[in-house]
Amino acid sequence: MNRLDNELRNAMRREEPPDGFAERVLARAAETKHISRITIFTQPVFRWALAGAVCLLLAVAGVEYRQAKQERARGEAAKAQLMLALRITADKLQLVQEKVQHLGNTQRY
Amino acid sequence: MRKPILLCIAFLGLAVGAYAQTSSPCKIPVNLERLAAKASEVVDVNLDANMLQFAGNFLNKEKSDEAQAQKLLSSLKGLCVRSFEFDKDGQYAAEDVEALRTQLQSPLWSRIAGVRSKRNGENVDVYFRMEKGSVTGMAVIAAEPKELTFVHIDGFIKPEQLAGLGGQFGIPNVEMPSKPAGKAESK
Numbered sequence: 001m002n003r004l005d006n007e008l009r010n011a012m013r014r015e016e017p018p019d020g021f022a023e024r025v026l027a028r029a030a031e032t033k034h035i036s037r038i039t040i041f042t043q044p045v046f047r048w049a050l051a052g053a054v055c056l057l058l059a060v061a062g063v064e065y066r067q068a069k070q071e072r073a074r075g076e077a078a079k080a081q082l083m084l085a086l087r088i089t090a091d092k093l094q095l096v097q098e099k100v101q102h103l104g105n106t107q108r109y
Numbered sequence: 110m111r112k113p114i115l116l117c118i119a120f121l122g123l124a125v126g127a128y129a130q131t132s133s134p135c136k137i138p139v140n141l142e143r144l145a146a147k148a149s150e151v152v153d154v155n156l157d158a159n160m161l162q163f164a165g166n167f168l169n170k171e172k173s174d175e176a177q178a179q180k181l182l183s184s185l186k187g188l189c190v191r192s193f194e195f196d197k198d199g200q201y202a203a204e205d206v207e208a209l210r211t212q213l214q215s216p217l218w219s220r221i222a223g224v225r226s227k228r229n230g231e232n233v234d235v236y237f238r239m240e241k242g243s244v245t246g247m248a249v250i251a252a253e254p255k256e257l258t259f260v261h262i263d264g265f266i267k268p269e270q271l272a273g274l275g276g277q278f279g280i281p282n283v284e285m286p287s288k289p290a291g292k293a294e295s296k
Contacts, residue, residue, distance in 0.1 A: 078156065078164035079175075085154040085190040086178055089260045092251045096233050099224040 140208065141191055144201050144257065150194035158186045158264075177270075185264035192258040198230075199254075206252045209259055210234065213248055230254040 040046055145151045156164065165182045168175040193201070213220070213236045224233040231253050238246030244267075249260040 072167075075163060075167040078160050079167040081154045082156060082161065082164040082168075082178060082182075082188065083174070084152060085156070085188050085260070086174075086181070088152065088190050088192055088258060089249060089262065092233055092249045092258060092260065093235065095231065095251070096222050096224050096235055099226070099233075100222065 141193065141201075141205060141257070141259065144193045144205065147195060147200045148193035149196045150192075152190060152192035154188065154190040156188045161185050161188060181266075181270050184266070185262060187261070187263035189261040189263075190259070193256065195255045195257075197255070201252075201257050205257065206232070206250060209250050213250075218246075218248070 145153075161182050165179055168179045168182075170176045170179060195201070217238045217240065218236045219239060220234055221237050222233075222235040224231060226232070231251070233249065233251045236248040236250075237244050238248075243265060245263075245265055247260075247262045247266055249258070251258040251260075
């Protein structure tokens with residue numbers, strides 16, 4: 001039992017780190033942090049590419065919006081023409097209907 | 110060397126001509142352009158099947174007149190309206206109207222109703238184009254003292270859709286008499 005206690009005590013005994021251990025750990029940590037920052041996202045080429053892509057996207061969106069707006073205007077104009085044409089047609093048919101109805105009523109009485 | 114170029118030009122001319130012929134919704138020649146100079150108001154509507162479908166996409170189904178128009182559009186191939194409004198009487202000749210009527214004298218076209226009003230000077234003719242028992246077109250010629258209107262609707266038209274035109278587009282509906290009268294002569 002004593003032997004086991006001694007072995008455990010030896011294994012678990014407090015041991016001081018070697019000199020400069022903490023500094024070396026901090027230095028390594030700082031170095032790792034620095035290395036991880038140098039990725040593709042920090043490259044100037046990537047930044048330019050990203051800016052270009054955003055500009056292109058905005059330009060495409062602008063053109064699309066303009067086209068949609070023009071399409072809508074054309075559609076509204078076509079609709080207005082259609083409704084005007086139908087209104088005129090209905091107006092003339094109504095005139096004929098009224099006359100036919102009037103004649104029908106006259107003949108009835 | 111010149112022959113292929115001339116052939117190309119001739120082919121292009123034919124193609125453009127054929128396209129112009131097929132793309133025009135007004136299949137009945139309406140030579141009334143010269144009246145436009147005298148008219149105080151001109152309505153010139155030309156919508157082919159594509160434009161009708163395109164316009165149909167912008168119709169609001171919740172509005173009754175637009176919903177009615179949507180129903181009509183599904184089977185139409187073209188819609189053509191020429192209307193001239195004048196400040197004075199007698200700005201167009203009787204021959205202008207007669208020329209239009211002559212266009213509709215083919216066996217396919219039948220004059221189904223006509224109004225002659227000596228009192229108001231209103232003359233309206235309604236023509237149907239019948240093919241295999243179906244109405245495949247309608248034309249209206251309305252000649253009034255200060256107004257001349259020509260309407261041509263190309264495509265299948267159901268009679269109930271035509272009846273629906275009355276009472277829509279801001280025009281009050283008029284009940285048709287139970288016994289159809291082919292021609293009205295109002296004097």
